[in-house]
Amino acid sequence: MANSIPDITPMGLSDPEISATVSRLKAKATLVHCMTNLVAANFTANVLLASGASPAMIPSVEEAGGFARIAGALLINVGTVTRPDAEAMLAAAESAMNSGTPWVLDPVAAGVLGFRTGIAAELLKFRPTVIRGNASEIISLCGDEGGGKGVDSSLSSGDALPAAVLLARSTNAVVALSGKVDYITEGKCVIGVEGGHEMMTRVTATGCALGALIAAMIPAAPSALLAAVTASAVFGEAGARAAQKSAGPGSFAVEFLDQIWAVTGGC
Amino acid sequence: MANSIPDITPMGLSDPEISATVSRLKAKATLVHCMTNLVAANFTANVLLASGASPAMIPSVEEAGGFARIAGALLINVGTVTRPDAEAMLAAAESAMNSGTPWVLDPVAAGVLGFRTGIAAELLKFRPTVIRGNASEIISLCGDEGGGKGVDSSLSSGDALPAAVLLARSTNAVVALSGKVDYITEGKCVIGVEGGHEMMTRVTATGCALGALIAAMIPAAPSALLAAVTASAVFGEAGARAAQKSAGPGSFAVEFLDQIWAVTGGC
Amino acid sequence: MANSIPDITPMGLSDPEISATVSRLKAKATLVHCMTNLVAANFTANVLLASGASPAMIPSVEEAGGFARIAGALLINVGTVTRPDAEAMLAAAESAMNSGTPWVLDPVAAGVLGFRTGIAAELLKFRPTVIRGNASEIISLCGDEGGGKGVDSSLSSGDALPAAVLLARSTNAVVALSGKVDYITEGKCVIGVEGGHEMMTRVTATGCALGALIAAMIPAAPSALLAAVTASAVFGEAGARAAQKSAGPGSFAVEFLDQIWAVTGGC
Numbered sequence: 106m107a108n109s110i111p112d113i114t115p116m117g118l119s120d121p122e123i124s125a126t127v128s129r130l131k132a133k134a135t136l137v138h139c140m141t142n143l144v145a146a147n148f149t150a151n152v153l154l155a156s157g158a159s160p161a162m163i164p165s166v167e168e169a170g171g172f173a174r175i176a177g178a179l180l181i182n183v184g185t186v187t188r189p190d191a192e193a194m195l196a197a198a199e200s201a202m203n204s205g206t207p208w209v210l211d212p213v214a215a216g217v218l219g220f221r222t223g224i225a226a227e228l229l230k231f232r233p234t235v236i237r238g239n240a241s242e243i244i245s246l247c248g249d250e251g252g253g254k255g256v257d258s259s260l261s262s263g264d265a266l267p268a269a270v271l272l273a274r275s276t277n278a279v280v281a282l283s284g285k286v287d288y289i290t291e292g293k294c295v296i297g298v299e300g301g302h303e304m305m306t307r308v309t310a311t312g313c314a315l316g317a318l319i320a321a322m323i324p325a326a327p328s329a330l331l332a333a334v335t336a337s338a339v340f341g342e343a344g345a346r347a348a349q350k351s352a353g354p355g356s357f358a359v360e361f362l363d364q365i366w367a368v369t370g371g372c
Numbered sequence: 373m374a375n376s377i378p379d380i381t382p383m384g385l386s387d388p389e390i391s392a393t394v395s396r397l398k399a400k401a402t403l404v405h406c407m408t409n410l411v412a413a414n415f416t417a418n419v420l421l422a423s424g425a426s427p428a429m430i431p432s433v434e435e436a437g438g439f440a441r442i443a444g445a446l447l448i449n450v451g452t453v454t455r456p457d458a459e460a461m462l463a464a465a466e467s468a469m470n471s472g473t474p475w476v477l478d479p480v481a482a483g484v485l486g487f488r489t490g491i492a493a494e495l496l497k498f499r500p501t502v503i504r505g506n507a508s509e510i511i512s513l514c515g516d517e518g519g520g521k522g523v524d525s526s527l528s529s530g531d532a533l534p535a536a537v538l539l540a541r542s543t544n545a546v547v548a549l550s551g552k553v554d555y556i557t558e559g560k561c562v563i564g565v566e567g568g569h570e571m572m573t574r575v576t577a578t579g580c581a582l583g584a585l586i587a588a589m590i591p592a593a594p595s596a597l598l599a600a601v602t603a604s605a606v607f608g609e610a611g612a613r614a615a616q617k618s619a620g621p622g623s624f625a626v627e628f629l630d631q632i633w634a635v636t637g638g639c
Numbered sequence: 640m641a642n643s644i645p646d647i648t649p650m651g652l653s654d655p656e657i658s659a660t661v662s663r664l665k666a667k668a669t670l671v672h673c674m675t676n677l678v679a680a681n682f683t684a685n686v687l688l689a690s691g692a693s694p695a696m697i698p699s700v701e702e703a704g705g706f707a708r709i710a711g712a713l714l715i716n717v718g719t720v721t722r723p724d725a726e727a728m729l730a731a732a733e734s735a736m737n738s739g740t741p742w743v744l745d746p747v748a749a750g751v752l753g754f755r756t757g758i759a760a761e762l763l764k765f766r767p768t769v770i771r772g773n774a775s776e777i778i779s780l781c782g783d784e785g786g787g788k789g790v791d792s793s794l795s796s797g798d799a800l801p802a803a804v805l806l807a808r809s810t811n812a813v814v815a816l817s818g819k820v821d822y823i824t825e826g827k828c829v830i831g832v833e834g835g836h837e838m839m840t841r842v843t844a845t846g847c848a849l850g851a852l853i854a855a856m857i858p859a860a861p862s863a864l865l866a867a868v869t870a871s872a873v874f875g876e877a878g879a880r881a882a883q884k885s886a887g888p889g890s891f892a893v894e895f896l897d898q899i900w901a902v903t904g905g906c
Contacts, residue, residue, distance in 0.1 A: 142696065143410050143677050143680050143696065143698075144680045144681050144684050144694075144696050145681075146410050146411045147411050147412075147414055147415065147576060147577070147681055148681065150411050150576035150577075151575060151576050151621060151622070151625070154573075154574045154575065154576055154621060155574060155620065155621045155622070160411075160576065161481070162409065162410065162411050162451070162452050163452070163485070164410075164452050164454060165452075165453060165454040165455065165487060166454075167454075167455065167486075167487035168485045168486075168487045168488065171485065171486070172484075172485060184696070185696050185697070185698050185699075186699060187698060187699040187700075187701075187723065188699065188701065189454065189456075189723075214695070217706075218697070218702045218705065218706060219701075219702075219705070220699060220701035220702045221702065306688075307688045307689060307900070308685060308688065309681060309684035309685050309688055309694065310681070310684075351897075352897050352901075353689065353896060353897030353898070353899075353900035353901060353905070354685060354688060354689045354896050354897065354900055355685070355689070355892070355893040355894060355895065355896025355897040355899075355900070356893055356894075356896075356897050358622070358685070358893075358896075359622040359623055359625075359626055359893055360622060360623075361622065362620060362621050362622025362623075362625075363618075363619050363620030363621065363622040363623050364620070365620075365622075366574070366620035366621055366622070367619075367620060371620070410677050413677050413678045414678050414679075414681055414682065414843060414844070417678050417843035417844075418842060418843050418888060418889070418892070421840075421841045421842065421843055421888060422841060422887065422888045422889070427678075427843065428748070429676065429677065429678050429718070429719050430719070430752070431677075431719050431721060432719075432720065432721040432722065432754060433721075434721075434722065434753075434754035435752045435753075435754045435755065438752065438753075439751075439752060456721065456723075625889070626889040626890055626892075626893055627889060627890075628889065629887060629888050629889025629890075629892075630885075630886050630887030630888065630889040630890050631887070632887075633841070633887035633888055633889070634886075634887060638887070
């Protein structure tokens with residue numbers, strides 16, 4: 106019973122709660138404190154701007170704690186983390202927890218490399234509002250209970266769904282598991298979001314930017330669960346539309362930003 | 373009298389001094405030492421290349437001072453500054469001052485966060501040739517005399533014009549105040565540059581790249597004032613043209629680089 | 640005799656060994672550990688993804704050595720190197736040498752700045768599989784024997800060919816010398832690859848991304864020499880095609896990624 110997987114409820118952009126959340130983001134223009142990797146920083150900022158949010162990358166330990174307190178939401182992505190980055194991230198996460206700023210943890214490549222796996226474990230103590238990752242990362246954070254398959258990039262999001270549910274239950278975080286179908290769970294229900302396109306895996310930083318958009322959505326959504334569902338639905342729709350209008354990964358990335366803009370209502 | 377605001381003189385790309393400066397940049401291919409934030413680095417380099425300048429990002433304290441001496445101009449942007457970055461920036465600024473390399477200070481988010489506000493204040497001691505910022509940043513650098521409104525993103529560039537004039541007078545720098553209308557002043561006259569498009573605020577790093585283009589223009593211009601005016605005029609024209617040819621922020625950013633290229637004469 | 644320059648053999652995408660290597664990269668999806676500069680990181684990742692390779696940027700000293708051991712290939716590019724970066728790069732290079740991971744050294748601006756020139760010299764001790772650079776950089780690494788002209792951006796790749804051959808002989812590395820014509824040599828033969836377009840010099844990070852694609856090609860190629868030739872041929876063809884379909888550097892960069900995708904066979 107404790108390990109049972111709830112039924113999957115499909116949701117998408119046409120659901121009224123989702124479309125209302127998208128509209129509220131445009132009105133609120135959430136200030137998102139992004140502590141992210143050097144590959145994703147530019148694209149992440151552009152995704153947030155296209156959706157109506159307001160990005161601010163503040164990486165230093167001198168500023169991160171204070172800024173996490175005043176930001177509308179915080180994203181921590183360990184993709185290219187170094188020790189100084191980690192100190193600042195831990196300070197920001199603690200500050201976010203203590204001041205009530207919602208925050209998203211993106212544990213890039215956790216389980217593959219010991220240093221970042223340890224940092225991700227430390228960050229978990231500061232109670233992220235949402236954890237976003239792919240199958241391998243979610244299973245890694247879950248520890249042995251997730252199935253113990255270790256890192257395997259051939260895993261589908263469905264393979265990691267039990268681990269996602271367990272991780273949500275043990276951390277009290279919403280877990281957003283990315284894949285061909287995105288699954289979002291707080292441990293009791295599971296929402297499935299379809300859409301997207303294989304081309305999203307041929308452009309760097311799409312997953313990282315999704316974590317940032319989830320963060321942006323939290324203050325605009327009725328719940329962290331619906332924030333993650335909304336961000337996934339926006340990405341899925343924008344990705345599907347962009348794939349139809351592009352000829353390769355270069356034009357796809359450009360079109361994706363235009364479609365994030367269009368899907369979220371433009372100016 | 374000391375606090376009076378000079379009349380505003382409009383200028384644009386069609387002014388002969390401006391178009392001649394654009395042509396000279398293409399001929400000189402200014403080598404611009406950029407010490408900028410990790411979000412803006414790529415776009416900044418591409419804006420400089422599209423305009424005919426030659427960017428070099430040199431962030432380390434071991435190299436920054438020496439390179440600032442041999443570069444044609446230096447940009448210091450504190451957008452994602454950390455302590456090691458700050459040490460290198462201070463070394464570069466001191467070297468630029470001592471060797472006569474013109475340099476631009478972009479005090480991103482000064483006034484919002486104490487660490488960078490302090491760094492910006494220290495950098496001011498090394499006499500930047502141009503200070504580029506938005507209304508909040510310019511008011512922050514100006515201290516209480518600027519009106520004391522503090523940080524307010526709803527401020528227009530016009531609201532900060534008195535602070536810009538005061539800052540120019542107290543620092544002997546040209547101040548380039550960005551907004552719907554850009555104002556450029558050395559304390560005695562004020563040039564207004566219209567153009568641009570709201571879409572420029574929906575793409576990250578446009579302001580940061582403007583700071584770099586101002587730096588590139590200084591060795592090509594009759595004065596630092598006209599360098600900043602020329603860069604603003606190029607940005608305004610490229611932004612206005614790009615907005616007409618794009619469907620969202622993704623295609624706008626691409627088209628903006630093409631228009632920087634076109635406006636500055638292409639190859 | 641020891642300083643004689645071998646005859647130049649032209650090669651291109653139509654050579655069967657080259658096209659077969661391109662196909663094998665798509666099948667192998669080489670995991671490329673990239674330690675590169677902050678300007679090039681995003682574009683480099685996107686070039687690798689477009690070609691079928693799998694990029695991972697791992698900059699920290701805590702992880703770089705371990706990851707270099709498990710990666711399919713390693714790229715080290717010193718474009719924006721700082722002291723902590725250098726420590727991690729040296730650890731990664733040593734690990735690559737000891738574990739047999741092929742690796743590419745891109746000594747950006749070696750010869751211009753002392754710090755990075757010293758780091759490049761230290762990195763050479765760990766026996767890079769390929770050294771990629773422009774004329775100035777290759778001459779700098781070669782020391783006085785290369786002709787002693789020092790840094791001169793007006794040098795053509797042909798001017799540096801003697802230095803490239805000497806460097807290959809003294810290091811046992813393949814040297815990939817970039818320019819209007821790319822020359823690739825292991826000291827005994829020289830392959831010339833034509834193609835590309837002047838617009839590639841008006842977009843940042845194309846050379847840096849070429850270094851990464853060379854790394855990706857090594858496990859897919861019959862030799863490191865052919866890996867470098869294949870990557871150059873892919874770049875030359877993609878660049879030439881992209882120039883025909885674009886209006887400026889912004890659209891060129893987008894089209895270049897689409898053409899990397901097309902030239903390497905798409906999905």
